[in-house]
Amino acid sequence: MSAPPLTRGLLGTGEPGLTGHLTAHGPLPAVADLAAAAGDHTGRGGAGFPTARKLRAVTDAARATGRAAVVVGNGGEGEPAAAKDAVLLARSPHLVLDGLHLAGRAVGADTLVLAAAHAALPGLDRALAERGDRARVRLVGLPDRFLAGEESALVSVVDGGPPLPRTKVPPVRERGVGGRPTLVLNVETLARLALLARGDDAGGHTLVTRHTAGPHGRVTDVAEVPVGSRLADVLPLAGARAVLVGGYHGSWLPTPVAADLSLDRDSLACAGASLGAGVLAALPADRCGLRETASVVAHLAAQSAGQCGPCLNGLPRIAAALELLARPAPAPHGLLDDVHRWSGLVVGRGACSHPDGSVRFVASALRVFAPELAAHAAGRCSATTAAPFLPVPGGAR
Numbered sequence: 001m002s003a004p005p006l007t008r009g010l011l012g013t014g015e016p017g018l019t020g021h022l023t024a025h026g027p028l029p030a031v032a033d034l035a036a037a038a039g040d041h042t043g044r045g046g047a048g049f050p051t052a053r054k055l056r057a058v059t060d061a062a063r064a065t066g067r068a069a070v071v072v073g074n075g076g077e078g079e080p081a082a083a084k085d086a087v088l089l090a091r092s093p094h095l096v097l098d099g100l101h102l103a104g105r106a107v108g109a110d111t112l113v114l115a116a117a118h119a120a121l122p123g124l125d126r127a128l129a130e131r132g133d134r135a136r137v138r139l140v141g142l143p144d145r146f147l148a149g150e151e152s153a154l155v156s157v158v159d160g161g162p163p164l165p166r167t168k169v170p171p172v173r174e175r176g177v178g179g180r181p182t183l184v185l186n187v188e189t190l191a192r193l194a195l196l197a198r199g200d201d202a203g204g205h206t207l208v209t210r211h212t213a214g215p216h217g218r219v220t221d222v223a224e225v226p227v228g229s230r231l232a233d234v235l236p237l238a239g240a241r242a243v244l245v246g247g248y249h250g251s252w253l254p255t256p257v258a259a260d261l262s263l264d265r266d267s268l269a270c271a272g273a274s275l276g277a278g279v280l281a282a283l284p285a286d287r288c289g290l291r292e293t294a295s296v297v298a299h300l301a302a303q304s305a306g307q308c309g310p311c312l313n314g315l316p317r318i319a320a321a322l323e324l325l326a327r328p329a330p331a332p333h334g335l336l337d338d339v340h341r342w343s344g345l346v347v348g349r350g351a352c353s354h355p356d357g358s359v360r361f362v363a364s365a366l367r368v369f370a371p372e373l374a375a376h377a378a379g380r381c382s383a384t385t386a387a388p389f390l391p392v393p394g395g396a397r
């Protein structure tokens with residue numbers, strides 16, 4: 001009898017066990033040059049950085065310092081609108097663990113860490129036990145905070161510290177966990193490496209978390225889609241007031257613009273967007289985009305520990321101003337100009353890119369919802385449903 005065909009794709013059959021994994025994907029092959037196998041694959045943790053370059057940089061840093069590297073799989077997914085990593089870890093933990101081993105071998109690491117939300121740890125521990133890997137991979141639980149997944153904050157948690165980013169210099173790839181060269185890769189990136197190593201064109205697909213309106217409220221799901229798909233084929237856009245691409249460090253787009261886009265780096269960049277954390281949301285016409293934005297920005301501002309000026313002074317002011325602009329009432333004179341000015345002042349000034357990502361999201365809202373700004377100034381709002389659409393922990397307003 002011939003072997004069953006291998007299952008392509010990251011989400012597989014939904015059978016997370018080792019037997020199902022091996023049946024679907026076959027054993028993990030030896031890979032002589034993982035960076036070459038990764039080709040032009042880009043990371044799925046948000047910034048879209050080329051994975052091969054990271055592999056080479058950490059290998060070089062380990063050689064230069066004479067210290068064995070550490071690899072950390074980043075599965076915390078602090079972005080409240082994203083669920084792809086949680087779904088991946090639940091459905092295909094062995095692909096992620098395969099990728100962790102491959103990356104570890106490629107950079108000569110002697111320590112492998114998989115960091116994820118506390119809720120994911122029992123399933124990951126079961127997967128480690130199945131493959132006899134408990135002694136080789138350390139599991140670390142991450143707090144449910146937006147910043148915990150930023151790579152230097154992640155390193156701090158792994159080292160027993162707070163979930164806070166630190167200065168960019170020296171970079172984590174040179175001095176990360178325990179002061180050693182550290183490779184941080186998103187868990188989807190790791191799983192894609194595990195497929196690329198098996199000769200699958202895994203880089204041609206990406207996981208997305210979709211939010212659409214259903215008869216009983218927001219419907220959220222995770223799908224694996226070809227890079228280059230038409231956005232309108234991936235996300236139902238009928239009746240959408242606007243489309244959020246990339247998540248809370250991403251951008252709002254007018255629906256007709258989004259409908260014409262394809263999900264690839266260049267096409268999205270032309271529209272001022274990026275896939276970021278893989279979040280796609282079609283905002284229903286009955287919601288107010290400014291109110292949604294104010295709610296998200298209040299959360300983003302509250303998530304920083306205010307270690308740097310932009311987060312201490314800039315984001316809270318911008319959040320407070322948006323709260324006023326989101327009301328259907330005239331805002332204080334010059335407030336909109338203030339938001340633009342404060343936004344310009346925070347860019348590039350933080351130890352991490354949280355302020356930059358946050359004001360990119362704000363700027364896109366002020367562009368796309370300009371008609372709503374004018375309506376609010378005249379005391380009107382066309383939204384008919386007050387309940388927020390986008391998920392925000394604790395319902396920050």
Ligand SMILES: Cc1cc2nc3c(=O)[nH]c(=O)nc-3n(C[C@H](O)[C@H](O)[C@H](O)COP(=O)(O)O)c2cc1C
Pocket residue numbers: 042043044045046047048049051054074075076077078079146147148149150151152184185186187189190352353354
């Ligand atoms: C505020 C902030 C939050 C982040 N949160 C996450 C996260 O939850 N998960 C993640 O994989 N990357 C997150 N990142 C990106 C990481 O710093 C890092 O670039 C990423 O894990 C690298 O993986 P990749 O090369 O596979 O994309 C975050 C970055 C910032 C600035």
Ligand code: SF4
Pocket residue numbers: 147164165166304305306307308309310311312349350351352353354355
């Ligand atoms: S820029 Fe903001 S979020 Fe980043 S480290 Fe500084 S205070 Fe924290």
